[in-house]
Amino acid sequence: MSKLRLRISMSLDGFVAGPSQSVDNPLGIGGMRLHEWAVPLTVWRSTHGLEGGEVNESTRVVEESLTNIGATVMGRNMFGGHPGPWDAKKPWKGWWGVNPPFHHPVFVLTHHAREPLGLEGGTTFTFVTDGIERALKQARQAAGGKDVSLAGGASAGQQYLAAGLVDEMEIHLVPTLLGSGERLFDRVGADLHGLELVRTVATPKVTHLKLARR
Amino acid sequence: MSKLRLRISMSLDGFVAGPSQSVDNPLGIGGMRLHEWAVPLTVWRSTHGLEGGEVNESTRVVEESLTNIGATVMGRNMFGGHPGPWDAKKPWKGWWGVNPPFHHPVFVLTHHAREPLGLEGGTTFTFVTDGIERALKQARQAAGGKDVSLAGGASAGQQYLAAGLVDEMEIHLVPTLLGSGERLFDRVGADLHGLELVRTVATPKVTHLKLARR
Numbered sequence: 535m536s537k538l539r540l541r542i543s544m545s546l547d548g549f550v551a552g553p554s555q556s557v558d559n560p561l562g563i564g565g566m567r568l569h570e571w572a573v574p575l576t577v578w579r580s581t582h583g584l585e586g587g588e589v590n591e592s593t594r595v596v597e598e599s600l601t602n603i604g605a606t607v608m609g610r611n612m613f614g615g616h617p618g619p620w621d622a623k624k625p626w627k628g629w630w631g632v633n634p635p636f637h638h639p640v641f642v643l644t645h646h647a648r649e650p651l652g653l654e655g656g657t658t659f660t661f662v663t664d665g666i667e668r669a670l671k672q673a674r675q676a677a678g679g680k681d682v683s684l685a686g687g688a689s690a691g692q693q694y695l696a697a698g699l700v701d702e703m704e705i706h707l708v709p710t711l712l713g714s715g716e717r718l719f720d721r722v723g724a725d726l727h728g729l730e731l732v733r734t735v736a737t738p739k740v741t742h743l744k745l746a747r748r
Numbered sequence: 749m750s751k752l753r754l755r756i757s758m759s760l761d762g763f764v765a766g767p768s769q770s771v772d773n774p775l776g777i778g779g780m781r782l783h784e785w786a787v788p789l790t791v792w793r794s795t796h797g798l799e800g801g802e803v804n805e806s807t808r809v810v811e812e813s814l815t816n817i818g819a820t821v822m823g824r825n826m827f828g829g830h831p832g833p834w835d836a837k838k839p840w841k842g843w844w845g846v847n848p849p850f851h852h853p854v855f856v857l858t859h860h861a862r863e864p865l866g867l868e869g870g871t872t873f874t875f876v877t878d879g880i881e882r883a884l885k886q887a888r889q890a891a892g893g894k895d896v897s898l899a900g901g902a903s904a905g906q907q908y909l910a911a912g913l914v915d916e917m918e919i920h921l922v923p924t925l926l927g928s929g930e931r932l933f934d935r936v937g938a939d940l941h942g943l944e945l946v947r948t949v950a951t952p953k954v955t956h957l958k959l960a961r962r
Binding site for chain 1: 760761762778919921923924925926927928931932933936937938939940944945948949950952953955957959
């Protein structure tokens, strides 16, 4: 069955984004620290159109998270730009430039309807206004039997976790504190809906915790 | 130099105790789940006067946390019993019975003065009303060159972390959610005061993260 797989970087104090997120600082204050482990990796750089990089223990975790993904679901805040209705004159096209690193259909949770957006490299953004379950259903159809990646941010992760719809979760736990910002596990409750720790990869910069149903 | 070493079990959502802590439920609702990894261990059982048990990858972590400790500091809530002034007629003597598992001087942070309490096995409880720095100083003196264990709970951990006084931190991260309760990293800010991840021990039930100054 097509799984919904959440992968997200989280600080030791549970934040997946820092405070004061904005167009100029999409990850919030200090939020970039959550991703410093990933940026030097060749596998991360190549998906973002960058050359060079290194291979380390985290490489296979990132490779695994990219494998067998046929579609992505993300929250409006992760797609970004600005809150509220879309600006028809200057429509926001995501953080990722003309050739985003997804290369498959992406479904964006939003309260504001908008025509689909096709960019280079096979990435299409479809804007879903009728809820998380409907977005997941559309993503599963588009994924053609492959899995669906839940890319974040915090609010989208919270909603799918609270509804018990996440089948697999890879938490990249970074040994740093952000102090405030957006927590992954706010409003999620105490139920992991059968997700158990099935694999840990320990590195000096990050601890990769994989939870899944056995 | 004598180090202050915090060791504490924490849920994936950052809680070190569940909600609704009470004399009948000192760890709060669900809080016992944070300690299920430790209770079966021979090394844990023997320090609590229990026989039997098992040896696994967590054994050396617990053994390490018990090594070279000459005194303990803990918060009033961890010593427990009831909030407010001590009951002179029926003084609370801790959760641990007549022979507590410390076997060395313990310093309890409290707003309410009280005579020291000596129990069997070398454990003495001294009640410190003039702040965390003074309690640490007394504990260091009593430790005779050995390290000081910071046993918790959440509030005591927060205060020493925020003040930058913790020299070493062993977090036993348990892959479960409590949903609410007491967070270790509330009111701590974004500064780990030089603590870095120096060792990870991964097991199916718990991930042991050791942070220290390099």
